[in-house]
Amino acid sequence: MSRRPAQRVGIAPSPLVRRLILGIIGAIFAIPILSMIEFTLRKGLAGGYTLSHWTGLFDPANAAQYQVLYVGLVNSLILAVVTVAIVLLVLLPTMVLVQLKFPALRRVLEFICIIPITVPAIVLVVGLAPVYSVVASIFGSSVWTLSFAYGITVLPYAYRTIQSNLGAIDVNTLSEAARSLGAGWGSVFWRVLIPNLRRGILAASFISVAVVLGEFTIASLLSRQNLQTAILLMSQSDPYVAVIIALLALLFVFLLLLIIGRFGAVTGSTSGSKHTKRSERAKKETPS
Secondary structure (H helix, E strand, O other): OOOOOOOOOOOOOOOEEEEEEEHHHHHHHHHHHHEEEEEEEEOOOOOOOOHHHHHHHOOHHHOOOHHHHHHHHHHEEEEEEEHHHHHHHHHHHHHHHHHHHHHHHHHHHHEEEEEEHOOOOOHHHHHHHHHHHHHHHHHHOOOHHHHHHHHHHHHHHHHHHHHHHHHHHHOOHHHHHHHHOOOOOOHHHHHHHOOOOOHHHHHHHHHHHHHOOOOOHHHHHHOOOHHHHHHHHHOOOHHHHHHHHHHHHHHHHHHHHHHHHHHHHHHHHHHEEEEEEEHHHHHHOOOO
16 A cells, blocks of 8 residues: 655745744854854954964963863763763663563653753752762762762753664564574673664763753752853953853854764665665565
8 A cells, every 4th residue: 555645734934934934043043152252352442353362272371270171171071971871871771671671661761751851950959969968978079970960960861862763663573583593681782772772872972961061050059160160260260261162162062963963864864775775675576
């Protein structure tokens, strides 16, 4: 039976309207960014423009002045790595286990993972403050312990990206086929399921990194230093450098999102072409 083509509901906007909408949205995002770039090029009260603020940031002679930024950046990178490890070592196996063995708990897991996005960060910190007094007594007050809170914060985003990839493949059939060929559960997970979930894993990792690099409230209220708190401290002594670091962080997150979109598009087109080739091959092999 031939499938009916998908029908569009409503009236599609004209090319002029689409360009107008994209132009307005682009201006909303571009105007603040361009204003930040223009601000970093100012000489100050004397007027005119200069590149000295940009070049001074990378001058070794100013390393001591910008030490707080370097410390905050290193701390944020450590937090990003530990948070991604928590997502991949705790959330991913749990989702696969629920998908294979306990499908009735899928809604419960989804509800638990979505809860953090509904709770404001300030409320979350109020609940985490007494917990972190216990965490500090066990693991110390190092900055990496903040990744426990960040692991909760990124749960909704990581769950959605992994679940979309998990729902696109037949996990049960793949695992049963591998088990019937004598593979253990470890081999099924690492050699069968993980390669098929690569797109969701990468997307969840990149989004987690972006969320960690942009988080301020939890780190500030729990008295931990990360990139955003360092930018706030630097803005009190050198606002130009603080804005430059904010621009570089925005650029880095934008590149991460581009990589996610590009990787998803390439993977989708590749899988679609493979499916088309298999269908054509099956038609040729079918006797008329």
